[in-house]
Amino acid sequence: MKHATQTPAPPTAAGRRERAPASRAGGGRRAFARRSGQWAAWAFLAPVVVYLLAFYVYPLYRNVDLSLRNYTVRSFVQGDAPFTGLANYAKVVRDATFGPALWHTVVFTAVSLAFQFTIGLALAVFFTRNFRLSATLRALFLVPWLLPLIVSSSTWSWMLNSESGVVNAALAAVGIDPVNWLTSPDWSLWSVTIANIWIGIPFNLVVLYSGLQAIPSHIHEAAALDGATGWQRFWRVTFPLLRPVSAITLLLGLVYTLKVFDIIWIMTKGGPSDASTTLATWSYRLGFGNLLPSFGPGAAVGNLLIVIALVFGLVYIRVQRRQGAA
Amino acid sequence: MxxxxxxxxxxxxxxxxxxxxxxxxxxxxxxxxxxxxxxRKSPPYWxxxxxxxEGYRAVLEQQGPYLATSLVVGLGTVALTLVIAAPAAYSLAKLRPRGGGVLSFVLLIAQMIPGVIMAMGFYAIYLSTGVLNTVPGLIVADSTLAVPFAVLIFTAFMSGIPEELMQAARVDGAGAFRTFWSVVLPVSRNSVITVSLFAFLWAWSDFVFASTLDQGGGHQPITLGIYHYIGNNNQEWNAIMATAVVASIPATVLLVIAQRYVAAGVTAGAVKD
Known part of the structure; x- marks a missing residue:
């Protein structure tokens, strides 16, 4: 694990520094070599550039185009839908689903992150103590993260089933009335959030664990010598030192969670009556969920979601760059 | 004691x-x-x-074609991802192209675009070009999940290849391509494994692209196999869960045989040190 991520770093910086003066000192022949070097460099990049243009930029362009036209099924095939400017966006924002969908996205994301991070951090701290089987158990924790989302979502659906689910059976055993996890508007958002927390814990555990490993152990020893208790050592020493990794973990988790679609769609389809609809599932339902698709509004919702994701994505990149420079 | x-x-x-x-x-x-x-027994048997x-018999009888399609889509995605990403990473890590920083930035951004939205754009394109409901179309769409990640992982790894090794190849008269093929790729075996594992797993697990771009296809992946099951016969949960167990096999195998690569992949994207 450390081998792949950490060892390559030092030689890079050193290698760059060594080479820089040599190429600057070169004369005409060096300049020629550099120019032909640029040709080779871009020849190797050509496939990925073409790829990005064809399979990222073009689909996104088509998506923006969809959102600016009034498409019907017929004009979707023929491609002659009239241009309507921002009408789809206005329609979507005024829609009765918009407010709830935005609110559910915020709640789903915030609650998921809070629990994933807290549980992940607690487990990461627990696993930093060496004990028998710790590496094996830590590996097993990765399983939920690796399973196909449709597998975990359908398992949770059945576990949370009102009549035959194991969760309600367990609640009955301690005398609690059954809960309509997936079919009650009061509970469906919490149900999909619980499933999403479960899926996200491994990512937080692994990243925070590697962050903890990077803190030199002598700092802990010094704090222990100064008479700090375990709890104090965590809040006064470990937690502040872990802040950069925590920031990265949370921001990346945020960008991932905004995208979550599979879990909600498979467990509740955003229902009942939109009680667990987020921007992602709403966009999908508008575009693909009905017999009569409304691609324009669906694309408009999707583009709003992209803007939100990119705002946080840029914050993430900024934080990461600043840490890289420090 | x-x-x-x-x-x-x-x-x-x-x-x-x-x-x-x-x-x-x-x-x-x-x-x-x-x-x-x-x-439906209450309380259930623990x-x-x-x-x-019974459930596994149903899987064998009904889900074979779905599993085969997923295997083809997974392997196709791995191949496409490696072909696109490895040369690009070599260039970014070792050949110092002008504008390489901008490209890396674009790749980071590309990772953040929600799949649901990409699916809608792909749907519009595939419908007009007739690629809708085909396996190659699904492979291309699935590869967008892996390519940016792959370039970033490869670049991080290839940057660590010692400059002396590159110079030795140059002294021996190797050009950029030969250096890439005979020196850089063999040395990067670990990162090739990591990238292949993740590309396969993401393609195998994909539901968004499958359900939008292949919902009417003659060859559908296992994620749609499970989805149809849930939709059609809500009663036979042993068959649904048996399919889910079978669909989890690749993830389990990867974890057992390649645990350290998996952990490396999870952290590599997030922690830069």
Missing amino acids: TQTRRTWWRTGLGVVFTALMLFPVYWMINVSFTRDQDM FPVHGTL
Whole structure:
């Protein structure tokens, strides 16, 4: 694990520094070599550039185009839908689903992150103590993260089933009335959030664990010598030192969670009556969920979601760059 | 003496945590062996006491083509991802192209675009070009999940290849391509494995692209196989869960044989040190 991520770093910086003066000192022949070097460099990049243009930029362009036209099924095939400017966006924002969908996205994301991070951090701290089987158990924790989302979502659906689910059976055993996890508007958002927390814990555990490993152990020893208790050592020493990794973990988790679609769609389809609809599932339902698709509004919702994701994505990149420079 | 007793106590706690975490996985396996008549029993059997292979028989009879399609899509995605990403990373890490920083930035951004939105754009394009409901179309769409990640992982790894090795190749008269093929790629074996594992797993697990770009296709992946199951016969949960167990096999195999690569992949994207 450390081998792949950490060892390559030092030689890079050193290698760059060594080479820089040599190429600057070169004369005409060096300049020629550099120019032909640029040709080779871009020849190797050509496939990925073409790829990005064809399979990222073009689909996104088509998506923006969809959102600016009034498409019907017929004009979707023929491609002659009239241009309507921002009408789809206005329609979507005024829609009765918009407010709830935005609110559910915020709640789903915030609650998921809070629990994933807290549980992940607690487990990461627990696993930093060496004990028998710790590496094996830590590996097993990765399983939920690796399973196909449709597998975990359908398992949770059945576990949370009102009549035959194991969760309600367990609640009955301690005398609690059954809960309509997936079919009650009061509970469906919490149900999909619980499933999403479960899926996200491994990512937080692994990243925070590697962050903890990077803190030199002598700092802990010094704090222990100064008479700090375990709890104090965590809040006064470990937690502040872990802040950069925590920031990265949370921001990346945020960008991932905004995208979550599979879990909600498979467990509740955003229902009942939109009680667990987020921007992602709403966009999908508008575009693909009905017999009569409304691609324009669906694309408009999707583009709003992209803007939100990119705002946080840029914050993430900024934080990461600043840490890289420090 | 106290030391060992202490570690055993921790091991016990760790086992309890792991068991709690993996309970849904256990439940999936348990339900996959449960007989139809016990499915709605309350309280449920906590172990498959009257275990049946009914569910797995259904998988063998009905899900074979879906599994085969997923395998083809997964391998195709791996191939496409490697072909696109490895040369690009070599250039970014070793050839210092002007504008390479901008490209890396674009790749980081590309990773953040929600799949649902890409699906809509792809749908519009595929419909007009006739690629809708085809396996190659699905491979291309699935590869967008892996290519940016792959370039970033490869670049991080290839930057670490010692400059002396590159110079030695140059002295021997190797051009940029030959250096890439005979020196850089063989040395990067570990990162090739990591990237291949993740590309395969993401393609195998993909539901968004499959359900939008292949919903009417003659060859559909296993994620749609499960989805149809849930939609059609809400009663046969042993068959649904048996399919889910089978669909989880690649993830399990990868974890067992390549655990350290998996952990490397999870951290590499997030922590830069």
